[in-house]
Amino acid sequence: MKFLRVLILVLLSLHISEGIDRYYDCDVYTTSDPNPYLTLKPGYDDKICIQDFSDGLFYCKWWTCQAPPCSRDQELRSSYNKCPYCEGTCSNGGEIHDVGTSFPCADGYNTCRCAKTGVVMTSYAMTNKVALCGAPIEI
Incomplete structure (x- = not known):
């Protein structure tokens, strides 16, 4: 079961890293793509996503975390x-x-x-x- 979860995550990350449309600083997802709110993107820590109801697409802006100034x-x-x-x-x-x-x-x-x-x-x-x-x- 754990192998299957890892395989699914790998396949999702491949999907994300290949062929994702861009709109300025955002990745663009359609309703047929995996849920962008639940998707991980290799090399990034977190994101914010919104859905534009005029075109039905999801727009996600990704970032990496700045190191905090404490131990x-x-x-x-x-x-x-x-x-x-x-x-x-x-x-x-x-x-x-x-x-x-x-x-x-x-x-x-x-x-x-x-x-x-x-x-x-x-x-x-x-x-x-x-x-x-x-x-x-x-x-």
């Missing part, structure tokens, strides 16, 4: 973020931020703030593929 035994993790952080900091989009600072969220649209609990608070406006993927705004 490994002092690293903290949250249930919503795969990247580690340290006391007095938080992590969003793979980047470490100090408590009390505001910064652009990984979705490219919202403003985030690092709370002293390590939780990232966001303005929670809906993002779109243009903002998420860093596409130029057409006027």
Whole structure:
């Protein structure tokens, strides 16, 4: 059974690394692709995905985690973020931020703030593929 799970993960990673369409900084998935919310991409730690309802496609922006400035035994993790952080900091989009600072969220649209609990608070406006993927705004 374990062999079968490993084989499935390998096949999924091959699918992801070959033939995935790009839209600026994002990988683009169709509804017939494996679920992008559950998919892993070799060499990356985490991602944010949205579905554009006008075209039905999924857009995912991937990142690697920045190394936190504390020793490994002092690293903290949250249930919503795969990247580690340290006391007095938080992590969003793979980047470490100090408590009390505001910064652009990984979705490219919202403003985030690092709370002293390590939780990232966001303005929670809906993002779109243009903002998420860093596409130029057409006027």
